[in-house]
Structure formats: structure tokens, C-alpha cells
Amino acid sequence: MSERSENVLEVRNLCKYFPIKAGLFSRVVGHVHAVENVSFTLKRGTTMGLVGESGCGKTTVGKTLLNLTPKTSGDVIFNGNVELDKMSAKQLREFRPKIQIIFQDPYASLSPRLPVGEIIGEAVREHHLVPDNELNAYVSRIMKSCGLFDYQKDRYPHEFSGGQRQRICIARAIALNPDFIVCDEPVSALDVSIQAQIINLLEDLQKEYNLTYLFISHDLSVVQHISDTVGVMYLGNMVEYAGKEEIFANPLHPYTKALFSAIPIPDPTVKMNRIILEGSIPSPANPPKGCKFHTRCRECRGVCSRIQPKELDMGNGHMVACHIYDPESGYDKEEAK
Amino acid sequence: MAKKDSNFISARESRRISKENIKITKKLDKKLNRKHVPESEYLTKMHDESNVLEFDDLHTYFFTDVGTVKAVDGVSYNVPAGKTVGIVGESGCGKSVTSLSLMQLLQRPSGQIVSGEIRLNLGDKAYDVAKMPIDAMRHIRGNVVSMIFQEPMTSLNPVFRIGFQLDEVIQLHNPGMSEEEVKQRSIDAIKMVGIPDAEGIYQRYPHELSGGMRQRIVIAMALVCNPRLIIADEPTTALDVTIQAQILELLRELKGKINASIMLITHDLGVIAEMADYVVVMYAGRIVEKGLASEVFLDPRHPYTIGLMESKPVINKTVDRLYSIPGSVPNPVNMPDYCYFRDRCEKCVERCSGKYPPEVHVSDTHIVSCWRYFDDPKRGGNE
Numbered sequence: 026m027s028e029r030s031e032n033v034l035e036v037r038n039l040c041k042y043f044p045i046k047a048g049l050f051s052r053v054v055g056h057v058h059a060v061e062n063v064s065f066t067l068k069r070g071t072t073m074g075l076v077g078e079s080g081c082g083k084t085t086v087g088k089t090l091l092n093l094t095p096k097t098s099g100d101v102i103f104n105g106n107v108e109l110d111k112m113s114a115k116q117l118r119e120f121r122p123k124i125q126i127i128f129q130d131p132y133a134s135l136s137p138r139l140p141v142g143e144i145i146g147e148a149v150r151e152h153h154l155v156p157d158n159e160l161n162a163y164v165s166r167i168m169k170s171c172g173l174f175d176y177q178k179d180r181y182p183h184e185f186s187g188g189q190r191q192r193i194c195i196a197r198a199i200a201l202n203p204d205f206i207v208c209d210e211p212v213s214a215l216d217v218s219i220q221a222q223i224i225n226l227l228e229d230l231q232k233e234y235n236l237t238y239l240f241i242s243h244d245l246s247v248v249q250h251i252s253d254t255v256g257v258m259y260l261g262n263m264v265e266y267a268g269k270e271e272i273f274a275n276p277l278h279p280y281t282k283a284l285f286s287a288i289p290i291p292d293p294t295v296k297m298n299r300i301i302l303e304g305s306i307p308s309p310a311n312p313p314k315g316c317k318f319h320t321r322c323r324e325c326r327g328v329c330s331r332i333q334p335k336e337l338d339m340g341n342g343h344m345v346a347c348h349i350y351d352p353e354s355g356y357d358k359e360e361a362k
Numbered sequence: 363m364a365k366k367d368s369n370f371i372s373a374r375e376s377r378r379i380s381k382e383n384i385k386i387t388k389k390l391d392k393k394l395n396r397k398h399v400p401e402s403e404y405l406t407k408m409h410d411e412s413n414v415l416e417f418d419d420l421h422t423y424f425f426t427d428v429g430t431v432k433a434v435d436g437v438s439y440n441v442p443a444g445k446t447v448g449i450v451g452e453s454g455c456g457k458s459v460t461s462l463s464l465m466q467l468l469q470r471p472s473g474q475i476v477s478g479e480i481r482l483n484l485g486d487k488a489y490d491v492a493k494m495p496i497d498a499m500r501h502i503r504g505n506v507v508s509m510i511f512q513e514p515m516t517s518l519n520p521v522f523r524i525g526f527q528l529d530e531v532i533q534l535h536n537p538g539m540s541e542e543e544v545k546q547r548s549i550d551a552i553k554m555v556g557i558p559d560a561e562g563i564y565q566r567y568p569h570e571l572s573g574g575m576r577q578r579i580v581i582a583m584a585l586v587c588n589p590r591l592i593i594a595d596e597p598t599t600a601l602d603v604t605i606q607a608q609i610l611e612l613l614r615e616l617k618g619k620i621n622a623s624i625m626l627i628t629h630d631l632g633v634i635a636e637m638a639d640y641v642v643v644m645y646a647g648r649i650v651e652k653g654l655a656s657e658v659f660l661d662p663r664h665p666y667t668i669g670l671m672e673s674k675p676v677i678n679k680t681v682d683r684l685y686s687i688p689g690s691v692p693n694p695v696n697m698p699d700y701c702y703f704r705d706r707c708e709k710c711v712e713r714c715s716g717k718y719p720p721e722v723h724v725s726d727t728h729i730v731s732c733w734r735y736f737d738d739p740k741r742g743g744n745e
Contacts, residue, residue, distance in 0.1 A: 078602040186690055216452040217629060221673035221686035228683070243602060246632075250675035250684065273678065287607035288677050289632025293655045297636075301611055302604045305572045 030105030033205050033237040034067040034090070039099035041082075041089050045310060057310045059085040061261040062099075064336075065254075067205070072231065072238040074252030074269075076245055076284070078306050082261040083241045087207040090239070091124050092117075103205065122152050122201035129210035131190035135182040141168075142178035145196050154202065164200070170233070171196040172226060188219035192226065199230060205237045212247060224251060245288050249273055254342075257281045260309055260317040263336075267343035277345045279322050316348065324349060326359040376427050383425035387471040394466075399495045406490040408483050414591050414623045415441040415464070420478035420492070422456075422463045425471075429695035433459040433473075435647040439640075441591065443483075446617065446624040448638030448655070450631060450670075454691055456647040457627045461593045464491055465509055466499045482506065483590070505535045508584035512596035514576035518568040524579055525564035528552070528586060535587050551582040554619070556612055574605035581612065585620060593625045598633060610637060631674055635659055640727075643667050646691060646702040648718075653728030661742075663730040665709045701733065709734060 040063075042056040060082045067073050075083045089096045092109040102108055107120060128134040135144060146164040149155060155163045165175050171192045182190055191211060198206050208227065212220040224247065230236060242248050248255060249269060256266045257280065265278040276282045283300040290297065302321050307313055313320050319329040332354065334346045348354040371379075409416060422434035434456045441447045449457045462468050463475050464482075480491040484506060491502070503509075511517040519527060528548035532539065539547075545564075552560040555578040568576055577597065584592055594613065598606040610633065617624055626637055634641055634655070641658040643651040643666065651664040662668045672685035689706040692698075701707070704714045713719075713733040722735040735741055 078604060188690065217631070217670060218452060218673050218687040219690070221684040224675075224684055225686055245603065246675040246677050249677055250681070283604060285677070287603040289606075289610070289630065289636045291631035291635045291659060291671060291674065291676065293635045293638075293659050295635075299607060299611075301607055305574050305605060306602075 031069060032066050033069045033104060034239075035100070035102040035105075036066070036090065037064050037100040037102075039063045039086065039089060039101060040097045041085050041094065042097045055310055058261050058312055059309060060089065063256075063258070063261075063263045064099075065256055065263065065266055067237055067239065067254075069204070069237055070231070070235045071253040072240050072251055074248035074255045075239060075241045075258060076243060076248050076255065077258035079243065080260075080306055080309065081258045082309070083258050084209055086258070087126065087209050087239060087241050091126055091207060093126075122148070122154065123204045124207075125198035125201060125203040125205070126207040126209060127191075127194050127198050127211045130214050131187055131194055132214075134194055135190060137182055140179050140181055141173070141185075141193055144182070144193060145200050148197070149200050152201065154200075167196050167200045170230070171199065172222075186219075187215055188222060191215060191219075191223050195223075195226065195230070199234065202234070203236065205239070207239045207241065209241045210243070211240075213242065213244060220247070227251065245285065257284065260306060260312055262317055262346060263344075264318065264347070265343075265345045267345075268341070271341055271343050275343075277339065277343070277350060278318075278347050279324050279349075280318050316346075324361070326356055326361060328354055328356050328359060371428055379429060380427045383427070383430075383472070387425055387474055390474045390476075391471050394470075394496050396495050397497050399498065401498075404490045404493040404495075404498070406479065406481050406488050408481050408488045410440065411483070412443055413440045413481075414443050414483050415625075416479070416481040417460065417464075418479040418481065420460065420463060420480060421476040422459050422468065422473065423476050424469075424473045426695075431694045432647050432697060433694065434463065435697070436478075437644070437647075437649055439642050439649065439652055441623050441625055442640075443590075443623055444617075444621055445639040446626055446637050447640045447642060448626045448628065448634035449642045449644060450628060450634050451644035452629060452670075452691060454646075454694065455644045457644050458595055460644075461509070461595055461625060461627060464593070465503055465507060466491065466494070466496065467503075467509075485590075501535070504531050504584075504589075505587045506589055507591045507593065508587065508589040510577075510580050510584050510592065510594040510597045512599050514573055514580050514600065515568070517580055518576060520568055522567075523564070524552075524566050524568065524571075528564075528579075528583055531583055531586050547586065548582075551586045552579070554585065554616070555579070555582045557582075573601055574608060577601060577605075577609055578612065581609075581616070585616065585622075588620055589622055591623045591625065593627070595627045596629070597626075599628065599630070606633075613637065631659075631671060643670070646694065646697065648702065649729075649731065650703065651728075651730045653724070653730075657725065657728040661724075661728075663724055663728075663735060664703075664732050665707045665734075666703050701731075 039060055041060040043059055044053040045055045047054045063086060077083050088094045090101055142164050145167060146160055150160055173192055212223050240251055252269050254268050255272045256263050259280050265281045276285055283302045286297060286300045304321055307320060315330040315332055316334050319325040328348050334348045336344050336346045337350050339345055348356040418438050420434055420437045424431040424433055437460055451457045464480055475492045478492060482489050482491050525548055529544050532544045532547055549560045549564055552563055557563055557578055598609050628634060638655045641655050642649055645666050651658060651667045662671060669687040673687060675684060687706055692702060701714050701719050704710050711733055719731045719733045721729050721731055722739050723729055724739050
């Protein structure tokens with residue numbers, strides 16, 4: 026395995042369909058298109074934020090990347106040449122420590138029957154990352170770097186508050202010395218003041234261990250703070266992808282614009298010119314034809330309901346999938362509705 | 363006895379506490395469960411007639427086996443007619459318990475209003491809710507004061523149709539109404555919250571609707587009896603940003619239409635800034651700062667308020683590192699005498715180790731509980 030490829034992760038046309046089964050023999054009657062044609066690359070030591078409404082497939086992306094649910098099609102390549110689904114079980118086991126995940130709910134993702142030291146040290150021992158006689162000291166060091174105290178090693182998860190539990194989850198991921206961590210809404214279950222502590226911790230650890238994060242969240246202000254690049258998803262598709270400064274200063278897709286304008290700003294003097302989207306996200310089992318967003322889009326024209334927009338490169342690494350910016354689509358020639 | 367862990371109590375101690383608790387709660391419960399209580403017992407006068415609601419030194423305690431939790435410990439604020447009051451704080455600070463005390467929906471017998479007044483203005487008269495028996499409370503809930511809960515899925519009954527659940531509220535509070543009238547009123551309410559095809563929705567079950575739609579139905583249910591006060595307890599926390607924007611827009615629009623006051627409870631400072639006229643910041647069961655929204659947001663005084671605002675990342679405002687308030691909320695059992703925030707406060711002065719700080723008036727409406735402003739109320743928040 027080549028260790029030092031510049032791109033930690035390359036994703037090309039990732040698709041994930043979940044079958045819908047019905048009837049006596051559980052026949053497959055359709056598919057939920059959870060993720061469709063998602064592509065992006067992640068450079069070492071950077072953070073990519075993935076935002077979207079609930080049900081848009083952002084968590085599924087995170088899980089399929091790590092092969093926690095097998096993908097339907099597409100390529101996921103780690104470190105330039107590692108493809109998880111082409112590996113044998115033994116190789117996969119060896120590679121696993123390099124990719125880790127932090128889950129949303131710290132109350133559900135820690136075993137209530139194991140003391141914290143064991144939770145953090147278990148995988149380290151299994152993978153023989155440090156000699157057995159140094160394990161104890163290693164766990165203490167990891168705990169310290171995550172803001173936990175040595176004497177807490179023998180305590181059980183129920184004795185900790187939500188923020189501390191999230192620190193344990195982070196420590197568990199960090200202990201394996203990973204390259205890449207999927208952070209699946211790590212701060213949404215926490216209070217504001219604790220949120221800030223966890224975000225700072227994630228940033229500190231990133232600098233210390235040169236980590237790469239995929240930061241999944243629905244909180245745009247958090248994503249803006251922590252990310253280097255941002256991808257916006259809608260109903261399984263990546264509708265826009267760009268660097269942080271670029272996308273927040275100059276959002277192109279109508280959905281991104283609406284999403285950004287919906288964020289409440291804690292300043293009573295600011296009066297937002299808000300774009301309120303009508304209705305809610307359609308069912309991914311039966312997505313609309315053409316552009317999936319056209320049912321809620323203000324700037325929808327005839328072509329939007331017929332043809333699915335292509336991903337366009339607007340320069341500067343800014344990708345957008347919308348007919349408005351595609352001169353070949355014939356959007357300009359049609360009348361606005 | 364208490365060795366390294368101050369939370370530890372022996373089994374004997376715990377038994378003693380629970381015995382004592384039973385004695386206290388039985389007495390309080392008995393008072394609440396009485397029937398046919400004369401109205402005169404809970405009639406009161408508003409201090410200011412333009413207020414819909416006045417909390418006056420409210421104390422709500424939970425009598426648990428490990429000790430008494432002072433969930434609300436001396437809270438006073440007013441809700442003026444036609445205004446929105448936002449209550450903000452972290453989880454466990456007592457913001458929900460305050461509103462549950464008003465509705466008398468506390469988990470009894472352990473949760474009890476111990477002292478204080480909650481004066482509710484009914485127009486021609488005023489009631490002290492804290493003294494009202496459960497029996498009389500039924501005419502207030504859903505009628506004069508109604509509540510919107512956080513989780514729209516759990517606040518609707520999954521086995522009854524939407525229409526039935528709306529009708530039930532109207533019939534209960536208007537026994538003389540005919541069935542057609544009731545149905546018409548339910549459908550009007552559904553229309554009012556911006557749902558097309560109201561007749562169709564009337565026949566549906568809650569699981570057939572999306573989260574945003576369900577929250578609209580819950581709002582319709584709260585509005586159906588034209589309440590004077592709506593309590594919205596984290597109404598948008600479970601919803602997506604785009605749906606949140608829809609719901610907030612709806613609440614703002616409706617407030618003007620039905621001329622009610624809103625008590626908005628949330629931990630999201632952004633939502634408060636957008637909706638509220640007055641802001642109350644709570645910490646560990648006490649109010650640390652209250653005032654007009656413009657005062658609290660533009661000129662926060664209490665170190666906790668300042669910390670809370672700085673710890674939230676804000677769109678289009680880049681900081682290298684987020685400010686984080688050190689430590690965590692103290693254990694609610696056995697709260698200290700001094701300022702509850704002292705141990706986490708970076709700006710504490712010598713006096714902070716003394717008594718709990720009194721209320722300091724920065725302006726007529728802006729009140730802060732902090733020793734730093736005791737001698738010089740005009741001093742800036744970041745000095």
C-alpha cells in the first residue's frame with residue numbers, strides 16, 4: 026500500500042440503492058435511490074463538509090465509503106490504490122484501522138458494559154498496534170490528548186456526560202492512528218457550549234495527527250467553521266461542491282441558496298432576505314424526473330422536469346449540477362413558469 | 363461518608379431522603395388534587411395589566427432519592443401581550459420546567475411547585491396558576507394557554523385521525539358546539555397553518571404526514587381555541603433548516619393574526635434573535651440575564667451570555683478557534699451559595715465567592731445577575 030498519496034480518498038460515481046421488498050416472497054418491487062452519482066476527492070489533512078436535509082443520503086455516503094454497507098456501483102479509492110470491496114477479508118482487516126467513524130449519538134455508540142479504558146484500548150490490542158505491556162500507557166496518552174483524565178479509565182460510559190462520551194468516541198477512533206475519519210453529525214446531539222469544545226478538539230487532533238475528515242452535518246454554521254471544502258446534497262445527488270470560501274460567498278445552485286438563506290443568524294438587527302422553500306423533500310423511492318429539485322425550485326423551467334442536469338465545472342474547483350449554468354441545456358430559451 | 367466522589371450517598375441516607383420526600387410531596391399533591399375549590403382561592407391581580415403572564419419568584423423542585431433538585435430556583439419574568447419572549451439556555455437549565463410549571467404538567471409526585479406565583483391574565487380576571495388545583499387547570503390548558511412540543515411525532519396520537527384529535531380539543535372547551543361547527547373550525551385551523559387540501563388532511567393519520575406537516579398540525583391544534591399565550595418548546599429543533607424557516611415564518615405570521623403572545627423556548631440563539639422581542643437567558647435554574655432582544659444580543663453583559671454567543675459558529679464570520687466555556691454545568695443537587703457560574707467564569711471577581719449575585723439594572727428593561735456590574739451597571743460586557 027502506498028502510504029503517501031496526496032488524495033486520501035477518491036470517490037467516482039458512487040451509487041447506493043436500497044431494495045424495497047414486498048409481498049409473501051419479499052420480491053424486490055423498487056429501489057430507494059439513497060446515493061446517486063456522487064463524486065469527490067479529499068486531500069490529505071483537509072476537511073470536507075457534507076450538508077443537506079435529513080434523508081438526502083449524507084449518512085449513507087459516509088457508511089458506503091467505509092464499506093459498512095456495500096455500495097451498488099462506483100469507485101471508492103483510498104490512498105490512491107486501495108479499494109475496500111476488492112480486498113480479501115484479511116487485507117480488509119489490516120486496512121480497517123486507517124479508516125474510522127464517529128457517530129452522532131454518543132449515548133448509543135458506546136457499549137455500556139465496558140469500562141472506558143477497554144473501549145479505547147480494545148481495537149488497539151486486536152490490531153497489535155502497540156506491545157501489550159505498553160497498551161496501558163498508550164491509552165492514557167490518547168485519553169489525555171482528547172481531554173479525558175487518567176483516573177476515568179475504569180469508569181463506565183453511563184458515568185459520563187454527553188460531551189465527555191463524544192470525547193471517548195473520538196479517543197476510540199484516534200487510538201488506531203487513522204488517516205481518515207468520517208464524523209457523522211458528531212456535535213448535533215450536544216449543547217452549544219459543549220459543541221464548541223468538541224469542534225476545537227477535532228481541529229486540534231487534525232493538526233496533531235494530520236487527519237482527514239469527512240464532516241457530515243446539517244448545521245451549516247458548524248460546517249462553515251470546520252470545513253475546507255463543502256458538498257451540498259439533495260435527494261442522493263451532489264448538487265454543488267466547492268471550496269468553503271467560494272461556496273459561501275457565491276452559492277450557485279438554487280437549493281444551496283435557499284439552504285444558506287434559511288440559517289437563523291443570532292443578530293436581531295440583521296433582516297434576512299429569506300428564500301422559503303415550498304413543501305418538503307420528495308420520497309427517494311420515487312424521485313421526480315429530470316432535476317430532482319425541480320418540484321421545489323423557484324427558477325424551474327420546462328427542461329428541468331425532463332433532463333437531469335450534468336455536473337458542470339465552473340472553474341476554481343466549483344462544481345454545480347444545474348441547467349441554469351449549462352448553455353447547452355436550452356434553459357435560456359424557455360419561458361419562466 | 364462522602365469520600366472522593368461528592369455524589370455518593372449511602373443507602374440509609376437515600377432511604378431517609380425518600381421518606382422525607384414522600385411526606386412533602388403527599389402534602390403538596392393533596393392540595394392539588396382537591397375538587398370544587400372556590401375560585402377566590404386562586405384569584406389574584408396582575409402587577410401590570412398589559413402582561414399576559416407574570417412569573418414571580420417561581421421555585422420548582424424535584425424531590426429525588428439523591429436529594430432535592432432545584433430545577434427552577436427563583437425565576438421572575440413577564441410576558442407582555444402580543445410579544446414574543448425567547449427563553450434560551452443549555453439543556454438542564456430549567457427552561458422547559460418553567461413552562462411545564464405553568465401548564466402544571468410536571469412529573470408528579472416528585473416534581474412540585476414549591477413557592478412563587480404564576481399570574482395568568484384572563485382579561486377580566488387573573489389566576490395564580492401555582493395555586494390552582496388540577497381540576498380547574500383543565501379549563502386553562504389548551505384553551506387560554508396552549509403548548510407546542512418539540513417532537514411532532516410523539517405529540518400526536520398515532521391511532522387517531524388528525525381530524526378527531528383537533529375536534530377533541532374544540533369539543534372539550536366548547537361543549538355547546540354542534541358537530542358541523544366543530545369540524546368547520548378544525549378545517550379552518552388546518553387551512554390557517556398553510557396546509558392545502560385541508561379536508562383531505564382532516565381524514566389522514568399522523569404517520570402519513572412529513573415532519574414539517576406534523577408540526578403544522580400541532581401548531582393548528584394549539585391555535586384552535588384562540589389562546590392568549592402559546593408556549594413553543596423547541597418547536598423546530600427536530601426539523602431541517604429549510605422546514606425550520608417555514609415553521610418560523612408561519613409562527614410569526616400567525617402571531618399577528620390571532621394576537622397571542624408566544625413563549626419560545628430554544629437553545630438556538632439564531633432562532634431567538636429572529637423571533638423574540640424579549641430574551642431571557644437561564645443557567646442552572648436561574649435567570650442570569652434578561653432584556654430586550656436588541657439589548658441582550660448587541661450588548662450582552664453576563665459572562666455566560668457572552669460565552670454562549672461566542673461559542674456558536676456564525677455564518678460569514680470566520681474565527682480561527684471557537685471560544686468554549688470551560689467545564690460543564692454543575693451538579694443540580696446541592697447547589698452552592700455563590701454564583702452558579704463562578705467555577706466556569708473567567709471574569710470572576712472577589713465578590714463572586716460570596717452570596718448569589720443580586721439583579722442589577724443595566725437599563726429599565728435590561729437586567730443582569732452578576733457581581734461585576736453591582737457597583738457600575740454601565741460598565742461594558744467585555745471589560
